[in-house]
Amino acid sequence: MSFQLKILGSNSATPAFGRYPTSQLLTVGSHYFLIDCGEGCQMQLSRYRVRTSRISQIFISHLHGDHYFGLIGLLNTFGLMGRKNGLTLYGPPKLSDVLTAHFRASQTVLGFPIHFVELYATEPNTILENAQLSVTAFPVQHRIDCWGFLFREKPKPRRINKETIPADLSVEDIIALKNSQNVVNTDGTIRYQNEKYTLPPRKSRSYAYCADTRYFELLAEWVSEVDLLYHETTFMDQERELAEQRYHSTTLQAATIAKRAKVDILLIGHFSSRYRDLSPLLEEAKTVFSNTLLATEGQDFTIPE
């Protein structure tokens, strides 16, 4: 099953240098999760030929415009394209006021239902759970209420070892083995010892999106050991004071969170429009956490099984 992140927009505050405001698409198998939706998101989805009808869940971290001004246009386009499938929208409570004002003004009745889930928790809490994965929202520290999102695959079954598998296994036996059980005889004795015939489960992959936040150490615990961590780096380290004032982070702060959290890969984004060239931000972050990449438009990041 694929587990892939596509960057649709990487800039902070306003569009600049061909960079769009924040938006990302996480695909886990056939599930398409849109994370934030800055202006022009629908153009970016179209540019990268995303099958937008598959987007069933949208997560809005907070109500600064660079994270949600593209939402009304996307929903409107879904309606015009004849969408019927429901959509679940996670966001701050006032998001529904804004959408309602738009729909009233244009006398729009969407042809599909929106299930709106308000974000409010002050501690990490699970907001979505299905057979494949769970999504946890965690509060970050920004000027207004803001949440990050942790996507984590559910624990997976053990895998049958094709080299040692006996010929007489029934379907029930296979299910038992995958669920870490032994296959037993009618008298209760062990016929097939689980570990002999199975391999450990594949790892449960994880992605954490930290939205807009100033540096705070607790965050590293919440995103501990994820495969892929997106952390904003609005500024270079020399703008540390400005970052603190504006509740944003620097390259070194993002890299410090990645290092403390022992993640595999750090993606940095939400770049200030003062930076045309992003390579200094990347180089600076790498001085603390070497496995850092730029989250720029059109980039795909795949976590293998």
Add this chain to the structure above:
Amino acid sequence: MSFQLKILGSNSATPAFGRYPTSQLLTVGSHYFLIDCGEGCQMQLSRYRVRTSRISQIFISHLHGDHYFGLIGLLNTFGLMGRKNGLTLYGPPKLSDVLTAHFRASQTVLGFPIHFVELYATEPNTILENAQLSVTAFPVQHRIDCWGFLFREKPKPRRINKETIPADLSVEDIIALKNSQNVVNTDGTIRYQNEKYTLPPRKSRSYAYCADTRYFELLAEWVSEVDLLYHETTFMDQERELAEQRYHSTTLQAATIAKRAKVDILLIGHFSSRYRDLSPLLEEAKTVFSNTLLATEGQDFTIPE
């Protein structure tokens, strides 16, 4: 003084084929007028290197999303760029509800004043008048309240004829001649007959933007003899019935308005996303009105003095 229209977006309903939703910029000398503001308008303004600080008047024809979803992003960016100059916004009354919902949700206080002028008239009426030009809003026929805008330069003074101008003219004499008066002696007799020393005024240039509308004949009277007429052509003529149902126009209907109104140039736009190639729309319109042009992204249309 320049009188130039730049097309920022030409598509209807949704973005498609690299075409943006409707937005246009009219510059008359140092006055920058933004007409409609579909999603991505600010990216287009940036792409075409428009000095956005000069935009002092924004006209929103109606509250279908493809005509105003870019407005909140543009206003937000003005604020982030430190704009202090006031802005006048003309639009349907509910537009202010939508903007207020956004500003409340993000706790945004713009650093510049917005003067909001509600459109409501059911007959053409002047909504703006300054030393150079007047702007008239006229109601068109769409599914929801919708207005077109007619920009017309004020009548200009007569021009001094350099070949016949006497050497002894005072500043007052020149002003009198420009204002179509004769220069008279103290006894009231004519010293310089106006027509001998002046040339006719330059023509007062005009541009009419017809927004989204179904075909109605009265419109041709309201935009009579303008230099440049923009009329939507969402559909080819074979979709005449669909156009009527959706309160839109076809190529032949737009061209018929242009012909009846005896305009100089017809611009067609607001193309349905069903048309990747626009040349058939142009060719069809030309069968009725030959001086027709496509209003596509980045095109400039200049009306000479």
